[in-house]
Amino acid sequence: MHRIPTLILAFLMFALFAVQADAAKARHHPKRQPREHAVQTTVVTAVEVAQEGSLRSAWVQYGPGGALEARAVVEGGACPAIFVDLHDLAMERRASADAKFPTLCTAVLPAGTKQAAIVFPLNRVPPPRADAGEAAWDSWGKEEFGLSRPGPKSSGFEWLEWSNALRAKARFDIIPLALPTPDPQRILVLGDTGCRIKGKALQDCSDPEKWPFPQIAAEAAKLKPDLVIHVGDYLYRENACPAGFAGCAGTPFGDNWPTWDADFFAPAAPLLATAPWVFVRGNHEDCDRAGPGWLRLLGPLPVDASCAAHLAPYSVPLDAMNLVVMDNADAPETSITPDMVPVYRQEFASLATAKAPTWLLLHRPVWAAISGPLGIPIGGNQTLIESIGTSGIPSPVALMLAGHIHTFEAINYANHVPAQIVAGFSGDALDSTPSDLKGTVFQGHSGVTVKDGLSLPGFGFLLMTKAADGWQIDVYDVHGRIERQCQFASGRVDCPNSH
Numbered sequence: 001m002h003r004i005p006t007l008i009l010a011f012l013m014f015a016l017f018a019v020q021a022d023a024a025k026a027r028h029h030p031k032r033q034p035r036e037h038a039v040q041t042t043v044v045t046a047v048e049v050a051q052e053g054s055l056r057s058a059w060v061q062y063g064p065g066g067a068l069e070a071r072a073v074v075e076g077g078a079c080p081a082i083f084v085d086l087h088d089l090a091m092e093r094r095a096s097a098d099a100k101f102p103t104l105c106t107a108v109l110p111a112g113t114k115q116a117a118i119v120f121p122l123n124r125v126p127p128p129r130a131d132a133g134e135a136a137w138d139s140w141g142k143e144e145f146g147l148s149r150p151g152p153k154s155s156g157f158e159w160l161e162w163s164n165a166l167r168a169k170a171r172f173d174i175i176p177l178a179l180p181t182p183d184p185q186r187i188l189v190l191g192d193t194g195c196r197i198k199g200k201a202l203q204d205c206s207d208p209e210k211w212p213f214p215q216i217a218a219e220a221a222k223l224k225p226d227l228v229i230h231v232g233d234y235l236y237r238e239n240a241c242p243a244g245f246a247g248c249a250g251t252p253f254g255d256n257w258p259t260w261d262a263d264f265f266a267p268a269a270p271l272l273a274t275a276p277w278v279f280v281r282g283n284h285e286d287c288d289r290a291g292p293g294w295l296r297l298l299g300p301l302p303v304d305a306s307c308a309a310h311l312a313p314y315s316v317p318l319d320a321m322n323l324v325v326m327d328n329a330d331a332p333e334t335s336i337t338p339d340m341v342p343v344y345r346q347e348f349a350s351l352a353t354a355k356a357p358t359w360l361l362l363h364r365p366v367w368a369a370i371s372g373p374l375g376i377p378i379g380g381n382q383t384l385i386e387s388i389g390t391s392g393i394p395s396p397v398a399l400m401l402a403g404h405i406h407t408f409e410a411i412n413y414a415n416h417v418p419a420q421i422v423a424g425f426s427g428d429a430l431d432s433t434p435s436d437l438k439g440t441v442f443q444g445h446s447g448v449t450v451k452d453g454l455s456l457p458g459f460g461f462l463l464m465t466k467a468a469d470g471w472q473i474d475v476y477d478v479h480g481r482i483e484r485q486c487q488f489a490s491g492r493v494d495c496p497n498s499h
């Protein structure tokens with residue numbers, strides 16, 4: 001951890017304001033291109049190629065209780081400084097580098113933080129404090145550039161020139177972080193984003209028509225949402241790309257940083273720079289697949305050596321609604337996991353005391369649909385339905401947001417169950433679903449039936465915008481065009497035919 005010299009903070013402030021809008025674009029990789037607008041100050045932004053010790057990714061996420069956390073993946077062992085509202089704070093190490101992952105750093109952002117940026121020295125040897133004195137600057141100049149200070153007979157101007165020249169060589173990259181608005185009005189929802197490489201199920205990861213997540217993230221970032229919700233399933237590159245399939249040749253695979261970077265962090269970079277995120281755990285992040293990587297990189301709890309198969313739900317209280325994030329990665333659809341039934345039963349029952357209105361975020365929907373035989377919609381998660389029994393979902397829950405089924409669905413139920421949106425259509429190969437979901441046959445004995453519901457074909461994402469009487473839900477396609485407009489109001493989701 002390098003403390004940022006006090007004098008430099010003033011320059012950082014100026015540079016931060018100056019590059020705020022532009023800087024996020026190019027910040028992801030050390031092999032980045034020079035930015036278009038360098039800032040003329042002793043602090044120069046990333047026009048230099050970063051040294052080893054580079055920043056790989058940085059983002060802000062909500063955790064239990066709505067705590068805000070900045071995270072950064074860095075090469076090398078040292079965590080960078082983070083500059084929070086004029087204060088120079090330390091990022092702590094969340095996880096040390098190992099054979100699969102680089103160092104992961106974290107910092108809790110105090111409530112009400114107005115500005116935050118990660119500050120990364122770009123010099124090979126980090127510069128000393130501005131007020132460190134001549135000897136420290138002299139030794140830094142020698143070590144970093146082979147420069148010596150003027151001799152004893154040099155003039156005062158020569159000393160000044162040397163001193164200024166050396167300080168001008170102290171370079172920092174400044175990566176502004178996306179901070180929340182207390183009352184998010186524009187909420188971006190996406191899910192199931194990775195490129196499938198498993199056995200014979202192969203997506204062409206290099207073709208935006210086949211795997212559009214990079215394009216979706218770029219288009220979504222242009223909408224400048226206040227908050228992003230990922231409803232789970234990030235990493236789909238499980239096996240080596242088979243010989244003869246050019247579409248994924250050379251791609252990394254498995255639960256490691258290169259794969260996480262390829263499947264999520266690199267394409268998500270513009271959107272990670274735009275708003276804080278809420279990350280739901282998907283079944284691809286169970287402990288047999290990418291669970292350890294998810295728990296480490298995106299999980300809400302401190303990292304430990306074991307892989308927790310199930311995490312307790314937590315709340316993210318916001319002004320307009322309370323989010324409850326549920327982990328149901330280990331709740332299979334077509335069989336019942338008896339050990340988990342009492343756990344989920346208690347978790348669903350505990351929603352009775354949640355603050356209304358609550359939006360329940362869970363990867364696997366309880367009651368949603370795919371195409372069954374003869375095109376009849378079928379669905380339902382047996383483990384979750386067994387857990388809920390005939391109790392329904394407690395009334396503080398106004399909306400359920402899920403993924404898992406690779407399509408967009410909007411469902412109203414005939415029973416006292418909140419409306420359901422499925423948004424698992426943001427990258428992985430799509431599922432076949434009937435457009436009309438009325439009459440869906442669910443497993444189990446919950447008694448829940450679909451009053452009306454629909455699914456839409458194609459990849460995309462959602463933008464939910466606060467309206468006078470609820471929320472407008474714009475369903476976007478991969479080109480950033482609105483293909484359908486829905487409303488969530490009075491407990492219903494409706495998607496009229498035209499807009």
Ligand SMILES: [Fe+2]
Nearest residue numbers: 192233404428
């Ligand atoms: Fe999925």
